Every structure is written in structure tokens, then in C-alpha cells.
Amino acid sequence: MALIVQKYGGTSVADCKKIENVAERVITCKRQGNDVAVVLSAMSGETNRLIALAKEIQARPDPRELDVLMATGEQVTIALFAMAAKKRGFEAKSFLGFQVPIMTKPLFNKARIEEIPSANLQDALKAGVIPVVAGFQGVTKDEDITTLGRGGSDTTAVALAAALHADVCEIYTDVEGVYTTDPNICPSAKKIEKITYEEMMEMASLGAKVLEIRSVEMAMRYDIPIHVRSTFTNTPGTLVVKEDEKMEHILVSGVTYSRNEARITLSKVPDKPGIASSIFNPISSANIAIDMIIQNTRAGDLTDMTFTVSRDDHDQAMEIVKEAASKIGAEKVTGDTNIAKVSIVGVGMRNHAGVASQMFDILARHGINILMISTSEIKISCVIEEKYTELAVRALHEGFGLDKPSLQGK
């Protein structure tokens, strides 16, 4: 008998009928002798609907109240799910963030889970009750409601799995697993059977929308295997696990891309110590994450500085940077939202030289100009003009042989 945390995403609970299907799946798992705790997202579209309501009133909604508003989405699905389970003769009980409790830091819209005292859930499990937990939400020690940011329900699920010492955390979604790249762009994309936490983190942070990065980070920290799979089939999906020897033989596991990118350039910045921090401190104070940074030296103690932020943050970042620029005497600030980032990811890169040059070569052969580059141990990212996104993804997928049958998981 295993203890399994199952998380179902928005498309899996999009309406009452789908919620009943999910209840059937959970019950099947329970009938097989397992203990199951369920984490649900809001119905797909609901969070966006609520945000739209907020924006009708405030262009930048008050963060605390936005969380109060958004938290209703999951509250609806967990209540309906508990009803669906009870209708089938199974005991189930919904748990809101404050009822678990899922304790977070007091940071609205982007809270981090600090602790999950599991006594309430353990009591439910011991009594044979299926705990149905609202994803995405938490509560501060002052009893304010917080949310964990986009994809936060994955984090809820993994954090619960860790708190409950679950055997596996199953993430149910509307795709069959993690693919070598986006099948919508590249029809030859293949499902990956097994992938390391590190690779998955790079894939997630680079725009593969299947799993939220913090959830993978947390799964790695607590060594919780994640099984990403489809709500609508019984096919096994993708296992996200610790690295083993076999996995090192794969040079490149996946190709990812992100269009949610924007580039901001400060021209002719006086090149003095402390300049970078006077630009980037106010940005990070506004909770805007900076991705790549490039600095070019010009003649005469001047420098150009270019960095990328997510496109959602572009306008706010521009405002902040313009203010900083006038303080430090930079000549000009320009923004560009017509860019994209393509990346290749693989733990095998660690032991193989030449992967980067192979990537640049493939892009060059397809006439794609590289605007910025960044690398880590297991990934290489290139910023390109947005219009080349699909071409770049397909070229890299084929160029690294990801369209061929693989030996993964064999």
C-alpha cells in the first residue's frame, strides 16, 4: 500500500463532469489499496476570469485582495470534488489553505510555503477520508490568505507529498507527460519516460508548461518522485527522479522555448562601480526577476547594459529603469518585446564538450541570428527574434536527434 498525492490541473477539473471523472480516478487508486490525498487547481479559465474582474476595478490590483479573490477558484473545485467522492460512497473532506494549514511567508501573489503541519491531513487519512486540498493557496501566521503564483498547485502537491512522506506525487494534466519539445510546434516531439529533477527544472523554468519549477526544486530537495501524466488516459507519463547512470548518456533531453521574454537596454551608461546595483536593486525590490544580463564596453568609460525580464514585467521594469537611468546619467533606455528564448537541456552536457557550438551552428545554418546567450551546467539558452521561434525549435529538435527513438528508461 502506497501513499500517493495526486494533483489535477485546471483542464482536468474544468467542469462538473470532469470533476466526477477525476473522482473516479482517485477512487480507482484507493480501491487498489492506496492512501490518496488530492490537490486541485481551479477550473481552467477561472483564475483568469477572477483577475479580469480585479483589473476592471484596479489596473494593478491590491496584492492582498487579489489573493483573497483568486483563492476562491480552488475552493470551488475542492468542494465539488468532495461531493463527487461522497456521492460514490467514499469519505472525503475539503481543506483550504488555512485549514491544512499551508503556512507561507507573508508575500502576496508569490508566496513561498514555509511549513505544512500535517496532523489534520494525517487524521483524515487514518480515518479513511480522502483529504482534498486547495492548491495554489496558503495562509500566513497572521491568517492572511496568500497564493503561490502561477503553477502554484504543483508546489502545493509536492510540498504535501513531502509533509506526508508520500511515495509519489502524481501530477495529472491534459498532456501525456513531458515532451522533448512542444508537440504543437514540432510534431515529431516524443514523450520522455524519465528525466532528472535538474533537467526538469531547466525545462520548467524555460517555458515547458507542464510543471512549475519550484515544485521540482522541492521534489528534488525531499527526494519525492514526480509522475507527470494525463488525466484522460491510463498511459504512464514522465517520471521526474534523481539522476542515475543511464541518464547521463543522453546529450540533450529537450528543447524548450519561451515567448514571455522582453529585453531592456541601457545605452551609454557611465562605467562606475555600483552602477549595476543601482539599476537592478529597484527592479528586484519590485519583485521582478531578471534573467540574462549582458554588458558591453564602449569607448570613453561608457558601457551598454542589456538584460531580459518576463514580458509581463516589461512595462513596470521600463518605468523603474528609466528612473534609475536618469539618476546614473545613462543616455537612453530601450525596450524590446519581440524576442524569444530557445534552449537545449540535458544532464549529458556536463560530460560532453561542443554542445554549445553545435547549437550555434544549427541556428546559423537556418539563418537565425543569436542576440544573447546564457549557459548553465545542463542547459544553453539563446535569445533570438521572436519570429524565428518555431524554426529554431524544430531545427534544434532535429539537429540533436530528438526525433529519433531514444533509449530512455530502457
Next chain:
Amino acid sequence: MALIVQKYGGTSVADCKKIENVAERVITCKRQGNDVAVVLSAMSGETNRLIALAKEIQARPDPRELDVLMATGEQVTIALFAMAAKKRGFEAKSFLGFQVPIMTKPLFNKARIEEIPSANLQDALKAGVIPVVAGFQGVTKDEDITTLGRGGSDTTAVALAAALHADVCEIYTDVEGVYTTDPNICPSAKKIEKITYEEMMEMASLGAKVLEIRSVEMAMRYDIPIHVRSTFTNTPGTLVVKEDEKMEHILVSGVTYSRNEARITLSKVPDKPGIASSIFNPISSANIAIDMIIQNTRAGDLTDMTFTVSRDDHDQAMEIVKEAASKIGAEKVTGDTNIAKVSIVGVGMRNHAGVASQMFDILARHGINILMISTSEIKISCVIEEKYTELAVRALHEGFGLDKPSLQGK
């Protein structure tokens, strides 16, 4: 400077634009130097939408989970309202039931408020913050979410007014106040300027939908004046207050009716001690309220028993009564949902004889047959065939001179 609790109903917060209008009203009141605490209902239609979702899954939704579901309605409006206030430069903070906390007994769907520790709200008020409290919902000591039943937001408002020792509880709705009868049925209906708690309770319980009865009961207990008025005009509405001498001169203050009535008859019940309790105990165990009861004696130790319940409870009550009937050997159980109740209400009745016979006379003159009668100190109710409802209301309204200019409040 007064402390005012303002409650806005579903039609007053039906969309974002209306919520902004309500924010303007609250701010106007605050600018006049008052402290204001706000209680909001869900957007009109939202609670029904949520119940419909629940019923898609369970014909009789699980009570605990139904409350979790329904409580989201008010959560949405208080968050949006707080945003609207902040946008206008006023500090506001939403409070859910568990955050106030509004402590209730652990009875789902129909919980009663037990206690409202007011420290959190007092702190907000002291800091110049407008507390925006979710109506309709509470929390048990085990942290389960409860709801107070239909119209529960009125009760929330009055209970808060009592807990905060407010000067007045203003109930904002889509009508100008309490009328002598339903203006939709009787165009000559007049707004009542002042009415006693007792009268209002009778009016509320008999189907005048403006105020929930428990809220009036609570206002009476704590001597909180209620001011029922329109969100959409500045006209003073109806004051619900303690009785004063002038009010005794009004014989009949209002005519009310209710179509939410059903009649159940047990025929040929063996007339033995304990029979009534074996019928009514299981009904009250199911939390179904019984209104009128009539017992007729037949020949040969047999009796007929007739009682009324709300029409919503008819099917469930019939099931229960049929079971009880077979146990006690009653011959037949019949139900009738084609009935209505019309009533006249007035504190003046206490000191005047003959009001009842005047009522029966008016109905008889219009050819309306009376099926059941019940009376209290300040009201007389008659059950009639449903099809005569409008006719009866108009006849009584005119018959008791309620269409004439009154001296109320003068």
C-alpha cells in the same frame, strides 16, 4: 461621529461597476466623519449558480462542502470592494468569516452566530481602515466554514453592529424600504417610515423579503436600530426600532404573503398519546420547520392532522411523514403545494379586538376560502388556495386602509 455598519445586498454588488458605486457611498459616509464597517453579499445570482454546480454533482449536496462552495461568493465581492476603496485612496481590508472571526455553531447551511470577538475589526477601525466583512459565512471552533442560510448577510451585519456597539445598522438593498405590502402585486403599497422589531419579524417571517428574520431578532435583542434603504437613491428608507407610543395607533402595518408553502395531511390517524411527537420529531430532526398545525377529530378514535412546511421542504417532509404514518397506522398521507399564506401584521392589534373577524370578512367578500388560520399577538395568517394570492393581498391592503396616507413617524 457615528459608527455605522453598512450591509449591501446582492443586487447592490452585482458587478464591478456596482461595487465601485457602493465604494463611493461608503466613502461619502466616511468623509462625513463616520466610522464604517461594510458587510457584503455575493453578486446576485452567484449563490444560485454555485448551488446549481453542486446539484450537478449531488442532488442533495453534502452540507459541509456546500458551505465551502457557497462561501466563495462573498469572498469575491469583499476582495473587489477593498480594491475599489483602495483605488480611491482609502484603506480597506477584507475579512472572511474565519478572519473576523464570526464564530458559529457547527451546523452547516443554517448555522447560528455564537460570538464575534471584535478585536481584529476594532484594530482596523482604529487604524482608519474600512473593514469589509464577508456576509453569510462563519467558522466553527474546529475551523470548518459554515453559512447562515438565506439572507444570512443581514444577520452578519446586525451581529457585527452589536459586537462593535454600532449606532445603526444600514441594510442597503434594491428597494426603498419596507412597504405596506408587495408593490409588484399592489401598486398602492406605501413605504413604511418606522416599524417595530416585532412587526418587522412577522413581516420578514411571512415572506417580505427585505430583511432576514434572525437579523431583526438579533437587532431587537441588542437594541440596534436597522435602517433599510436603497443603494441607488439617497431617500431615507424604513427604520426598524423599538416600539414607541405613536406606533400603537396603527392597527395594521402591513400585508404579507408567501407562496413558499406546502400542506401535508395525514388522514385517519389513531388518536393516541405520543402520536404527534412520532410525526413531528423526525421532521424536526431533519431540520424542517413546521409552521401551522391543525388537528380535527373524527369518529371512532381517529383524527386528521394537517400541517404546513415551506414548499422547498415538501418532498423531504412527505418521505418522512409517509414512513411515520405507516408506523403509527395512519390511513393516508396527502401533500398540497398549491397553497399560499396571506397575513396582516400590526402592533396595534394587541389593543383592538375584531381585527381577525374583519380579515375573514374581507376575504369572504372576495370569495376566497380560508383553509387554515393561525394567529399571534400581532399578526393573523390565513392559508388560501394559491391562485387567490394577489386578490387576497390587494383586498386586505385596501380593506385595512393601507393605501391611504398614514401618520407613521409623524
